[in-house]
Amino acid sequence: MNETVKLPASLTTNPRLDRWVKFEDNRTVRVASGKVEIGQGIVTALAQIAAEELYLPLERVTLLSGSTEYGPDEQYTSSSLSVMVSGASIRLVCAEVRSLLTNQAALRLNCSPDDLIVADGAFVKDGVATGLDYWDVAPALDLSQAPTGRARPKSPEAYRLVGKEIPRADLPGKVTGAAETYLHDMRPAGALHARTLRQPGPGAVLEALDEDAVRGASGDEELRVVRRASFVAFVSTSERKAEAAAVYAEANAKWSGLRDYRGSEQEGAWLVGRPAELRAIGAAVKDTPDASAIVEATYTRPYIAHASMGPSAAIAQYDGETMTIWSHGQGMHPLRKNVAEMLGLDSAKVICHHRHGPGCYGHNGSDDAAADAAIVALALPGETVRLQWRREEEFAYEPVSPAMSVTVRVAVDAAGNPTDWTQEIWSASHVQRPGSGSGYLLASEALENPPPPVKVTDPPEERGGGGTRNAVPLYRIPAHRIKHHLVTEGPVRTSALRGLGAPTNVFAMECMMDELAARAGKDPLAYRLALLDDPRARAVLERTAAMAGWANRSSGGEGKGLGIAFARYKNMAAYSAVAVAVTVADEVRLDHVWSASDAGLVINPNGARNQLEGGIVQAASFALKEQVKIEGKGIASRDWDAYPILRFSEVPPVDVEIIGSPDDPSLGMGECTVGPTCAAIGNALAHALGRRMYDMPLNRERIMTALLVT
Numbered sequence: 280m281n282e283t284v285k286l287p288a289s290l291t292t293n294p295r296l297d298r299w300v301k302f303e304d305n306r307t308v309r310v311a312s313g314k315v316e317i318g319q320g321i322v323t324a325l326a327q328i329a330a331e332e333l334y335l336p337l338e339r340v341t342l343l344s345g346s347t348e349y350g351p352d353e354q355y356t357s358s359s360l361s362v363m364v365s366g367a368s369i370r371l372v373c374a375e376v377r378s379l380l381t382n383q384a385a386l387r388l389n390c391s392p393d394d395l396i397v398a399d400g401a402f403v404k405d406g407v408a409t410g411l412d413y414w415d416v417a418p419a420l421d422l423s424q425a426p427t428g429r430a431r432p433k434s435p436e437a438y439r440l441v442g443k444e445i446p447r448a449d450l451p452g453k454v455t456g457a458a459e460t461y462l463h464d465m466r467p468a469g470a471l472h473a474r475t476l477r478q479p480g481p482g483a484v485l486e487a488l489d490e491d492a493v494r495g496a497s498g499d500e501e502l503r504v505v506r507r508a509s510f511v512a513f514v515s516t517s518e519r520k521a522e523a524a525a526v527y528a529e530a531n532a533k534w535s536g537l538r539d540y541r542g543s544e545q546e547g548a549w550l551v552g553r554p555a556e557l558r559a560i561g562a563a564v565k566d567t568p569d570a571s572a573i574v575e576a577t578y579t580r581p582y583i584a585h586a587s588m589g590p591s592a593a594i595a596q597y598d599g600e601t602m603t604i605w606s607h608g609q610g611m612h613p614l615r616k617n618v619a620e621m622l623g624l625d626s627a628k629v630i631c632h633h634r635h636g637p638g639c640y641g642h643n644g645s646d647d648a649a650a651d652a653a654i655v656a657l658a659l660p661g662e663t664v665r666l667q668w669r670r671e672e673e674f675a676y677e678p679v680s681p682a683m684s685v686t687v688r689v690a691v692d693a694a695g696n697p698t699d700w701t702q703e704i705w706s707a708s709h710v711q712r713p714g715s716g717s718g719y720l721l722a723s724e725a726l727e728n729p730p731p732p733v734k735v736t737d738p739p740e741e742r743g744g745g746g747t748r749n750a751v752p753l754y755r756i757p758a759h760r761i762k763h764h765l766v767t768e769g770p771v772r773t774s775a776l777r778g779l780g781a782p783t784n785v786f787a788m789e790c791m792m793d794e795l796a797a798r799a800g801k802d803p804l805a806y807r808l809a810l811l812d813d814p815r816a817r818a819v820l821e822r823t824a825a826m827a828g829w830a831n832r833s834s835g836g837e838g839k840g841l842g843i844a845f846a847r848y849k850n851m852a853a854y855s856a857v858a859v860a861v862t863v864a865d866e867v868r869l870d871h872v873w874s875a876s877d878a879g880l881v882i883n884p885n886g887a888r889n890q891l892e893g894g895i896v897q898a899a900s901f902a903l904k905e906q907v908k909i910e911g912k913g914i915a916s917r918d919w920d921a922y923p924i925l926r927f928s929e930v931p932p933v934d935v936e937i938i939g940s941p942d943d944p945s946l947g948m949g950e951c952t953v954g955p956t957c958a959a960i961g962n963a964l965a966h967a968l969g970r971r972m973y974d975m976p977l978n979r980e981r982i983m984t985a986l987l988v989t
Contacts (some may be wrong), residue, residue, distance in 0.1 A: 284428030309942035313353025320886030345633025359947025446837035474525035547579030561760035571947025589637030607636025634640035678774035697800025709745030743849035842962025879943030898956035
C-alpha cells in the first residue's frame, strides 16, 4: 500500500478489487456500488465513470447497485456523497484494474506496458490489434487484492463519456411502467400479501384484539395472523382482504400507554427551553461594545414528512436458513445488519437487494417495512411475503424531519457590516437511522424485548452536521459561532430528510443577510458580494442574478417580489445560488426560479440538472406548504388533504445552469439548491409584502396572521 495515497472511505472499508469489478463471460464488465438509485441518476453516472476508466463503451458496463451478496458496503445513499465517494472509488478501482490488465497483457506479449493502448477493452500495439483483450487476461489476475491507489486515472481532457448527457438508465422502465421496475410492482408467483397493525407509539401495549372478528371483517376465512407481543400482521392471498383486516383491526384494537398531544408540539417555537444537550462550536462568546447595533431574529420550520408518492413496501422470503429481502431503502448493508440483529439471525444469512421505490428523500419508512416483512417471513418459512404500508401508516409512522427554531444574533459596525455572528439552533436529531447507533427498526419496539432507549446524537461536523448543517456563514465575518441545543425529548420520531438542517439554517442566515442589507441601505446582492471572498461563491451569485434580471428589480412592496439566496452545501460540497420571483395574492405564487450551481467536474449534466431542479421544486413545497400536524395520539396529518404539497400546476418555470470547471473535483450537488430556494422564497416574499415572514410554511394562514398583527 502506498502510504502517501489517501483512498476514499469506501475503498478503505471494502479493500478488495473483486468487490467492485467482475469480468463476465459475455465480455461485459459488472461494476458494483453500495450506493443505490433513488432518482438521482447515480446508476448512469457511476457506469459512465467506470466505462471511462476502463476504455469501454457504456453498453459493455453493467452497474450493480445495492446488493449485499455481490457489492461493497457503502452504508447509506445520502448526503450528496454518491459521486464524491462511490464515484471516486470506482474511478480509482477501474484505473487500477486497467493498469493490472495492461501489465498482464504486456507479459503475455513480451513488451512494455507502455507499448500498449486499450481500445474498447482490446489491447493494441503499434496501431495493430494484438488479439488480446481484458477478458483474455483477467483470469490470470488476483482481484482479491486491495487497491493501492497508485494507478493514475484519466485526465479530464481525455474524457469521452464523463461530462456527456448520457440518457439515464433508470428512466425507460419508470416512464413506460415496465413490469417490476418498482419494487411495488413486483408480484412473485404465489406471494402472500401482508398488512400490519401498527403500534400507535413507543411503549404502547396491545391489550386486546379479537382475531376472529378481524378474520370475519377481512372476508378471508383463511386469513393468517402473525403476532409477536404488540406486533401484528395479517396475511392473505388477497391484498384487498389483508388491507381490510388491518383497517378493521386498527379501529377495534385496544391499547394502553398511549400519548396525548395538544398541538403546540408541532411548532418549531415549542422546542425552545425543552431538555437538550448544548454544544458550542466556533468562536468564543464575546462582548461587542463597539457594535453599532445588535440585530436579532428567530426563524422556524415545523416537522416535515418525506411525503413519498407511494407508501413503503418490501418483499421477504425465509427458507428456514436464509432470509432474502427486496427493499427500496437507502442502504442494503445496514438493513442486513439491522434485520439480523432484530431477528437474532446470522447476518451472513440475510441477503438484501435494492429495487426502485416511489421517491426517497431520506430515512422514510422503507427500512421499517422491510423489517415488518422479515418478521412475517420468519413466521412463515417457505412463503414469499409482500408487505406494503397503507398511506395512513406512511404519514403516521415514518420518521419525520425535525422542526427547528433558529435565532440569529448579529453585531454590525457603523457601515452595517456584520462583525460577530451567532446562530443558535434548537432541533431534535436529524439522524436516527437503525444501525447508526442512534435508532432502531420501528417494529423492534413492538416485539417481546424492545431495545433500550438509545442516546440521542446528531451527525458530527466533519460529516456536515445535522441540526448545525450550513450554520457557518461563508461571508467575511470576524467572529462566528453556533450554539446547538440538541433536543432530547421530541414528540415524534425524527430522522434524515433532504438537506437535514440546511434548509432551515440557510433560510435563517440568508433572510438575515437581506435584513442586514436593508438596515445598511444596500442592495441585497451587492451587500452579499461585498462580503464574499470565494470566487466560486461569487460566480454562482452573479450568474444567478444575471439570469433573473436582478438589475431591473423593482423597489417591491406591491405584491410582487424577487429574492435571492446562496449557500455552499455542507460548506464543503456544491455551490448554489437561487433567485425566485413571486406574486402574493390569495396565496403565494411562484412566477419563476433561476439558479446557477458549481459542482466542479459534472459526470452527467442532464442528471445533475434533474437534481438541481428537483431540489428547487421540493424546497418550494417545504417553504410554502408542508407541515406535519401533531395532536391527539401523535401525527394527525395522515392523508394528502391534511398534508398538502406543491401541486404540478403550481410548479413555476425553472431555469438552472451549471457553471464551474471540470478540472475541479466533483462535489455533491443533490441537495445544494434546497436551502437557497427556501431562503430566496422568504426574501422574495419580504420584497413583495414589504414585511418579513419568519416561520415556514409561508402559507396564506401565516401571512394573514402576520399582517393582522399591528
